[in-house]
Amino acid sequence: MAKFNDPEIEALVEKEWQRQNSGLELIASENYPSPEVREALASPFMFKYSEGYPGKRYYAGNENVDTVENLACERAKKLFQAEYVNVQPLSGGPANIAVYMAFLEPGDTVLSLALDHGGHLSHGLKANFSGRFYNFIHYHVDPKTFIIDMDEVEKLTAEHKPKMIVAGFSAYSRNLDWQRFRTIADKVGAILFADIAHIAGLIAGKVLENPVPLCDVVGTTTHKTLRGPRGAIIMSKEKYGKKLARAVFPGVQGGPHDHVTLAKAIAFGEALKPEFSKYTKQIISNAQTLARTLINSAIPVLTGGTDNHLLLLDVSSLGTDGAEIEILLNDAGIRVNKNLSPFDRGTPQAPSGIRLGTPALTTRGLRELEMELIGQWIAEIIKEKQVSDSQKVAIKELALRFPIR
Ligand code: DSN
Secondary structure, eight states, X not given: OOOOSSHHHHHHHHHHHHHHHTSEEOOTTOOOOOHHHHHHTTSGGGGOXXXXXXXXXXXXXXXXXXXXXXXXXXXHHHHHTOSEEEOOOOSHXXXXXXXXXXXXXXXXXXXXXXXXXXXOGGGTOTTSHHHHHSEEEEEOBOTTTOSBOHHHHHHHHHHHOOSEEEEEOSSOOSOOOHHHHHHHHHHHTOEEEEEOTTTHHHHHTTSSOOOTTTSSEEEEESSSTTOOOSOEEEEEOGGGHHHHHHIIIIIIOSSOOHHHHXXXXXXXXXXXXXXXXXXXXXXXXXXXXXXXXXXXXXOOBGGGSOSSSEEEEEOGGGTOOHHHHHHHHHHHTEEOEEEOOTTOSSOSSSOSEEEEEOHHHHHTTOXXXXXXXXXXXXXXXHHHSSOOHHHHHHHHHHHHHSOOO
């Protein structure tokens, strides 16, 4: 860790470093990028302004920035078999604003997964820009299987003729039927937008199907399973490149963060290596082991397991809620987040669900054996609704055996 001359700041950074190293990170959207990616964030590219695109900037001195941006685009194209890539979006929310801006007019109808069924707030929540400016209609999961109800997607599409269909999620543990989404979108000429923020790394690692060739436009953050810096990219067919570029800049953003673009290029380079595929296989194996251990300990796992890096627990039948369990597990040193679960009778502050994910711990080197231990601790804590000192000690010991690099 860098040393700071400001003692107050130094103490804060040290405290956070200790907190992270001594705990087990199971928040599904978090991960630890490589030291090289982190180094890039403090590189001289941080000082530069470069509004515009390679070869067409509004500031002098961008010859190296242009090379970095082109390199990041080329690597992302290779990774995802994309025709057009824009690496400037500052994060997932801004990327989604740009996608909507490129393809929609205010008031247009869009179909997406409901937030409490696993969707994302930028997919039409009323309090979010998306729900405010566009007419979002939501599809849901099936009440028995908790799998996305594709018949409902088809029915709502025929009924509302959306201009865009969003296929993507922030809390859903099963594979999406990309081909069926494509077929349904084509029936009404809708744009198919895949938001793969959570699973981009698993797609890059070739352990999940790549929807990029099938979709009109695809957005992803770069910091989740993909292990890059905080940020996002948008990919599309070549024919949409111009309007997406204009939507990102000057539509939504000013100057791109070139140090982050450099870090994205490094992360994409890492993801192109064979080791990355092995890593992503391990993420899924760890998540499946965790799910199995919890199910064997009588903890309800939605859909009975997972195809990806995350799993959702519904703890309402165990006389508790997601908020209580999040606090208890945090006290134990296990970090998760409370989450609305489909057909939830709770509130966003006290929902029935807990979301767990394995990318961060997989990066730290934990494997199936450790996932079984962690699953048993989580099950015990949920059932007992308390944390023992011996559990705290054991969890800290395990975490310290796998330091963050
Ligand atoms: N906040 C991210 C997540 O936790 O899924 C999505 O933006």
